[in-house]
Amino acid sequence: MLGLSKKDTTFLLIVIFLTMATPILLQPFPEGSAMATFNAGYPDLMQRFAIFGIFAIGFNILFGLTGYLSFGHAAFLGVGSYSVVWMYKLLDYNVLPGLVLAIITSGIFALAIGYISLRRTGIYFSILTLAFAQMSFNLAYSVLTPLTNGETGLQVYTDDPQILMGENAPNVPHLFGLVMRDSYQLDLGGWLFTFNIGYYFCAVIAILAFYLSLRIFRSPFGMMLRAIKTNQTRLNYTGLNARPYTLAAFVISGMYAGLAGGLLAAMDPLAGAERMQWTASGEVILMTILGGAGTLMGPVLGAGFIKYFENIFSKINDTMLHGWFGWMPDGIEDAILFVSHFFVGKSWHLTLGLMFMLVVIFLPGGLVEGAQRIGRLFRRRGRKAGGPEAEAARQRNPGPAE
């Protein structure tokens, strides 16, 4: 189906199902219960899962397949966001023109930056991309303020032209009248599920993005990219020109990043310059490696993992801790609270840092490897691990450091 093998079709169907059921799956705890804090099924976070999933899938096409580690992908994220907000300002709140423009402008940016940066390999390439992205960020924050609105972030003002704006058109982002922030709520005996239009919009695009990446992974083009990662010399002497391949991968992944940036602005009509900072590039690298570089689902898992920590763990405060552990004797409660302070609330970064270390030490293949290990536990011994991820995992570079 869809030009995929049976195995891949099943895989895609599972991914589609999981994506569509996310609003239910991420609300495992009843509303009002002590564990409700750990629910993640609210629109903003679900949108972020999908959007950063797209970002990471795109990054993985470059890094996972070719091994070129770009430290500058945040620049494309930012360019995408700015494009969308500018379309709001000039045309109207329909997200479609903006998203198209986001993909085009980020593609052009990626072509220019990639064309220059890909003249070098290894860390020299990484630093070139970093330099371009940092220049973009620094300029966007200061000198380019007329274009980016600097520190405050680009937003729509009432006196903007918005030439296509109709009489009754919504003044929030929408797709032909389908307002992104609208939600349907379903209440099931204490469980509350929110089905948000914006999330489903992102989810459909994410599935398309995933499908495209699956096709690329299985295509001759994808094979060439993996060949570039493992032995570029051989590739050259086999009659293939590595440069256009890497450039194409760079531009494709840059367009993914632009799309993700555009979607960020489509969900929330503001584009901040911090999106272009190196920390944002670092984040997508971490997502990809954490989930499992070169695997299909890994980057998405990594993205979800990091965004979950950022949004859920940072919100845990003393009052909540007290609510959970208040029944304990005072001494023990204090001890637990003291230890918790290292990991939640304002210390959520520490938990994240520890997770990075633990995953990379014990699961060199990232979270996907963890999932596979668990999967193997449940399967009969001796049976060969199958499935598209096993294939992808095998494809990943198992060799030692160069």
Add this chain to the structure above:
Amino acid sequence: MDAIILQVLNGLDKGSAYALIALGLTLIFGTLGVVNFAHGALFMLGAFCAVTMQRILSASYTVIDETKTDFLGNPQKVDVPYVEGWFGPDIGTAIVDWSVPLAILFAIPVMLLIGYIMERGLIKHFYKRPHADQILVTFGLAIVLQELIKYFYGANPIPTPAPEVFRGSFDFGLLLGFAENTIIYPYWRMIYFVFSLVIIGAVFGFLQFTTFGMVVRAGMADRETVGLLGINIDRKFTIMFGIAAAVAGLAGVMYTPINSPNYHMGMDFLVLSFVVVVVGGMGSLPGAVLAGFMLGILEAFASMNWIKDIVPGIDQIIIYLVAILILLTRPRGLMGRKGVMEE
């Protein structure tokens, strides 16, 4: 002319910090082949050695002063440092005043130990792993280290002044025949510059003139062969990691009077020092030092007003711009070797 001399001075001193951090980064990379994203954190830990020293020296006991009241109207509690109690207020104050230089003595063993533990406990297991894994694990470590510091010392910068005698600045202009106040330069920054030259010289001398250094240099060039010769290169590399940590730490200690240390200062320097290392050329120690000073001076020049008038915002991007230009004209940076981290 005086403006140019002034910015060269400023650049040298910015460059000293870049060069010292890049030197340590290159040592670790060159010897161990590990991309250490926690190197900035080591710099930060060094700076907090100075803070800790200051805290230790001013460890106090509390005396209740009935004549005064605090902000709540209760009797004022006055902290009296133990050193003042022991040595009298004058000598006591002087000792606290000298906490930054004293912290050097404290930082060397601490940083060597931290480096040793890091290498044996963590980095060792990552020699044969891909660079991406090294980046992830050391980045995780950097976050953990800086969050721990934040937990115990807060997020706010902590003032760690230089000793009284080194405050103020020296008028170079008078020396060179310019008018008064044209070229002034703080004493502590001169000390920092000299200090960095001493450290750089010591590291180079150590590598050049000792047997230990010879083995390490040989190992940097060809690890396997040296291993085959029956030399326990791993042990030497552990020591090298300790030394690199100590270099970063000392750079941090001495930097504290220039800028008050805070928990994220390591991250602020991390990206720039990577740029410096790469511009210098991966694996080249002289390259790292040269690039550090060069970028420092260029950054200082770019902040001159008339240059900013011509190209607005140039001071924001100069380092990156130069990095791009150098990497495009010299594929492996200023002095990089072929085949190092090009895959």
Add this chain to the structure above:
Amino acid sequence: MGILEVKDVNKRFGGLQALGDVNLSVAEGSVHAIIGPNGAGKSTLLNCLVGKLIPDTGSVMFAGQSVLGRKPHEINQLGISRVFQTPEIFADLTVMENVLIPCFAKRDGAFRLHAFETVANETEIGEQAEAMLADVNMLEKRDMVAASLSRGDKRRLEMAMSMVQQPKLLLLDEPTAGMARADTNNTIDLLRQIHNKRDITMCIIEHDMHVVFSLAQRITVLAQGTPLVEDTPENIKGHPKVREAYLGEAH
């Protein structure tokens, strides 16, 4: 007129004259060996043929076209394939994929954005690759990761990768270097078999006289960057200049 014509090629590295006035002609359909002691310039010559180095002077013509200034992948597209001294393969890919890639390169040229096609659906190319793997007796290993192959298998895989492109000229850089005698003989058999079956012109750079005399129809002896003689194996065997060049060499 040979398929490969090297005329007056000179190459200097600083003060060292690596190649001096090299002239060479490889006849179509022949197996031509280039021998010479260490440092004779064999590898430099080879690198000039495949585009890794550019000669200071002289010309290299292949099938009537100059290869000078062309990039390695362009030269490959002209029909020159190369086998390395230590096998260069795509270690992280499967054996089958290793052979598929040159097939695609042959069909689609140096670059094509075939990102929306599926490798599995390219039946024609798949059959080509399978046939090639069968030729080198590696079909049952098609799904193994290339890195896990034995050294001999890696060599055979690399030859399969070169051969499947049906090159007009196959350059082999010491194909038996570091091999045991039995392996060497297997390789000789393989090469002979390939030559007979596919009629590919070969140019072998070799150290091992046993290999050279088993395969080559013509031999060029290189010493200090200059060709000493070019002749048939029989004539080379007792040639005084050759003995002179190899004197002191432990052969």
Add this chain to the structure above:
Amino acid sequence: MSKTTLTRRGLLKSGIATGAGLAVPTIFTGAAWAASHSGFTNAPGDSEVVLGFNVPQTGPYADEGADELRAYELAVEHLNGGGDGGMLSTFSSKTLDGTGILGRKVKFVTGDTQTKSDAARASAKSMIEKDGAIMITGGSSSGVAVAVQGLCQEAGIMFMAGLTHSNDTTGKDKKANGFRHFFNAYQSAAALGPVLKALYGDDRKAYHLTADYTWGWTQEESMVAFTEDIGWETVNTVLTPLSATDFSSYIAPVLNSGADVLILNHYGGNMVNSLTNAVQFGLREKMVNGKQFEIVVPLYSELMARGAGQNIKGIPGSQNWDWKLENEKGARYVGTNAFVQSFGEKYGFPPSQAAQTCYAQTLLYADAVARAGSFNPCAVVEALEGFEFDGLGNGPTLYRADDHQCFKDVVVVRGKENPENEFDLVEIVEVTPSEKVTYAPDNEMFAGGNLGECNPGA
């Protein structure tokens, strides 16, 4: 699209029979409950109301965020009738009686802005969408304040700004649902002008170093205008990168430029570093044009003063509030001592100006709801607009209807020469009365914005 729906909180707390799959369209997590509490986002149930405290918990402003959070927790405690009641007893409006807000117990959720507009908005959205917060407050930078204010306007939630000093927050970027208690760059400069004249005379040459982003520019613009008003000459204005940590190359040329005053339009880490560097270069010991060289830091904060250590001594600047205000300047600033007392008892040290502004904002919101008799943002906006109050530590204050900016006295302070303890870092030089720092709503530094209509959301 039908908008009849039930808020999650109202639904659950009221124990309405649920269980049947009940899917109803809403806008945001829209709400409809009791007749007086319908038609706006996140209308609270009968028993409790949720406020969202969105402060920096990581990044350079984390300590300031922590202090804001302390103030919020204190305010919630007081609103719910706990503690000693703090400024509830001194506040001129007497609607708050320690029974929560409109009889509902106040609960709160916290989040981390990371001092990034993106993260701040994400955190605020989760408070609105997940936790059902009715009001968002906090923040420690103008970029974040403007971003979150915009979000709240779109979502139909009240935004009570924390520490934000840029003119834009109630100027170019003002929003109907947003209110700022903190003062702004214009007011800083207006308050400093006369004091600077008194301190350093009217014949001075000023050199500005300015952080290169929106807040820095508005601060510089204001300072240039007011120093030129008192006869000073502006020698140069130089922008410095936000990411700069070492300002030596910007400070070194200052002496040579003929300037005799250096104005540092920096905040946070930038301010600590630039001031430390300037003192290091010995600028303050120099004589230029026959006058002692001086440094001015327009916006002061206690935490930054602590970071700069002894470098801050004698440096003038402005503050929104100081904990010594009532003791030193009299009963006009009533409330100050009550607040300091309850804050100090609970946490062991005096509150910062950020804490005071956050505490006041929470009380002001609660009071406005109580006076309006409704949580509906439009009712709250109406209650706050033009509201005149006293007893929150700043003296008589006006929440101006035109731009939702508070007008009150501005404190001009100076780094103390001999601090008695680590919290006693500044001395109050003067308090500039509010009429001196009041400007017309259409002042050109605030031009370009539009409050728009209040948005109640669903």
